[in-house]
Amino acid sequence: MSYLYPMFSIYGIRHHGPGSARSLLRALQAQGPDCILIEAPGDAEGILEYARHPQLIPPVAVLLYDDKDLSKASYLPFAEFSPEWQAIQYGLREGLPIIFMDLPMGMQFQLEEKNAGQLEIPLPSSENEAPVIRDPMGYIAELAGYTDSERWWEATFEQTDNDADIFQSIISLNTALRDELNRQEPPLNRLREAYMRKTLRKAIKDGFKRIAVVCGAWHAPALHYLDRHPAKADNDLLKGLKKSKIRATWIPWSYQRLAFQSGYRAGVVSPAWYALLFNQREEAVQWWMARAAQLLRREGMAASAANAVEAVRLAHSLAALRQQPIAGIEEMKEAVLSVLCEGNEAPLQVIEDKLITGEAVGEVPVDIPQIPLQQDLEARIRSARLTQAYLSGTAEDKALDLRKPSHLDTSHLLHQLNLL
Numbered sequence: 001m002s003y004l005y006p007m008f009s010i011y012g013i014r015h016h017g018p019g020s021a022r023s024l025l026r027a028l029q030a031q032g033p034d035c036i037l038i039e040a041p042g043d044a045e046g047i048l049e050y051a052r053h054p055q056l057i058p059p060v061a062v063l064l065y066d067d068k069d070l071s072k073a074s075y076l077p078f079a080e081f082s083p084e085w086q087a088i089q090y091g092l093r094e095g096l097p098i099i100f101m102d103l104p105m106g107m108q109f110q111l112e113e114k115n116a117g118q119l120e121i122p123l124p125s126s127e128n129e130a131p132v133i134r135d136p137m138g139y140i141a142e143l144a145g146y147t148d149s150e151r152w153w154e155a156t157f158e159q160t161d162n163d164a165d166i167f168q169s170i171i172s173l174n175t176a177l178r179d180e181l182n183r184q185e186p187p188l189n190r191l192r193e194a195y196m197r198k199t200l201r202k203a204i205k206d207g208f209k210r211i212a213v214v215c216g217a218w219h220a221p222a223l224h225y226l227d228r229h230p231a232k233a234d235n236d237l238l239k240g241l242k243k244s245k246i247r248a249t250w251i252p253w254s255y256q257r258l259a260f261q262s263g264y265r266a267g268v269v270s271p272a273w274y275a276l277l278f279n280q281r282e283e284a285v286q287w288w289m290a291r292a293a294q295l296l297r298r299e300g301m302a303a304s305a306a307n308a309v310e311a312v313r314l315a316h317s318l319a320a321l322r323q324q325p326i327a328g329i330e331e332m333k334e335a336v337l338s339v340l341c342e343g344n345e346a347p348l349q350v351i352e353d354k355l356i357t358g359e360a361v362g363e364v365p366v367d368i369p370q371i372p373l374q375q376d377l378e379a380r381i382r383s384a385r386l387t388q389a390y391l392s393g394t395a396e397d398k399a400l401d402l403r404k405p406s407h408l409d410t411s412h413l414l415h416q417l418n419l420l
Contacts, residue, residue, distance in 0.1 A: 012220030272358025
C-alpha cells in the first residue's frame with residue numbers, strides 16, 4: 001500500500017518469476033483488491049474474456065498484430081508461473097475488473113514506424129560510467145557476491161518463499177537505485193510509465209479503493225510515488241501519440257520459445273525448473289533429481305536411487321555453502337555432473353532439454369478467434385493426424401508412403417513448415 005495513496009498497492013514483480021507469482025498471490029489474498037491493474041498493452045484487454053476458458057492451457061501468448069500490415073506484430077507470453085497470469089486468474093475467480101495499463105501496442109507500432117526512418121545517433125561510450133549507472137542490478141548483484149543480476153534476483157526473490165511484504169522491499173530497492181542514478185530513462189520507458197500512471201489515476205477517479213497494481217520491479221517506484229509525476233506532465237508527454245487499430249488473440253506457446261524470448265517481455269532460461277518451483281517448491285530439488293536419474297537411466301547410465309539421494313545431499317550442501325535458501329539450477333547441475341554423470345558432461349544436454357528448458361506446449365481452444373494462417377495450419381495438422389506430435393514438442397520420425405494421397409498431403413505440409 002502507498003502511504004500517500006492508501007487506495008492502491010504496487011507489486012513489483014519479475015516477469016515469469018515463480019517466487020514473484022507465489023508472493024503476489026499471498027499479497028492479493030491479504031489485500032482483497034476491488035480492481036487489478038496489470039502491466040500489459042491496453043489494447044490487449046479484449047482477450048481477457050477467453051482467459052477463463054478451461055481449454056486455454058499455458059504456456060500461451062497473446063498475439064497483437066495489425067491485420068493491414070502483418071509485419072507489425074508482438075507477442076505477450078504467459079506461463080503458469082507468470083505473476084501476471086496468476087493475477088489474471090485471481091481476478092477472474094473473484095469477479096474483479098482487470099485493466100491492462102501499459103501503452104497500447106497500436107501506439108507502440110506507430111512509434112516504431114515513426115522512428116524507422118530516423119538516423120540513430122550512437123550514445124557516448126559507457127566505459128567510463130560507474131558500474132551502478134551502467135548496470136544497476138548487476139552492480140547490486142556484484143555487491144552480494146554474484147556474477148550476474150539474473151542469478152542474484154533468482155536466489156533472492158524467486159527461489160526464496162517470501163511473504164507479501166517483500167514488495168515494499170522491492171520498491172525501496174528500485175527507488176534507491178533510480179534516485180541515486182538520476183539517469184534519463186529511454187523515451188519508450190518514459191511514455192509507458194506515463195501511460196501507466198494515467199491509467200492508475202483513472203482507476204482512482206472511477207472510485208476503486210483497493211487497487212492492486214502488478215508491474216515490472218523497475219517500474220514500481222514510478223507508480224508508487226504518483227505525486228512526483230504531475231498529471232499534466234504525463235498528459236503533455238503522451239499528447240499527439242497516434243494509435244493504429246490492432247487485433248489480438250491467444251496462440252499456443254512453448255517452454256522452448258519462452259526460454260529464447262526477447263522483446264516486450266524477456267523470457268527465462270529455465271522454464272521447466274520455474275514451473276517446479278511454483279507448483280512444489282518444498283520438494284522441487286528431490287523431484288528434479290529423481291527425474292534426472294530416471295532420464296540418465298534411459299540413456300544407459302547407472303544412475304540409481306541411492307545416487308539420486310546423494311546428489312540431492314550434495315546440491316543442498318553447495319546451496320548452504322553459497323548461502324542459498326534452496327539449491328538452484330547451478331547447484332543441481334554440479335551435483336548431477338559429479339554424482340550421476342561421473343564428470344561426463346555429454347549426458348547433461350538431455351537434462352538441459354527436458355528438466356531445465358522443458359518441452360511443454362500450450363493449448364488454445366478451437367472456439368477462440370484465430371488468425372487465418374493459424375486456423376489453416378491447425379486444420380491441416382488435424383487432417384494429417386499430426387496433432388499428438390504437434391503438442392508433444394519433441395522430434396519424432398514418421399514413415400510416409402507417398403503413393404497414398406493422405407501421406408503425400410502430410411509430406412507437403414511438413415515441407416511447407418520447413419520452409420517457414
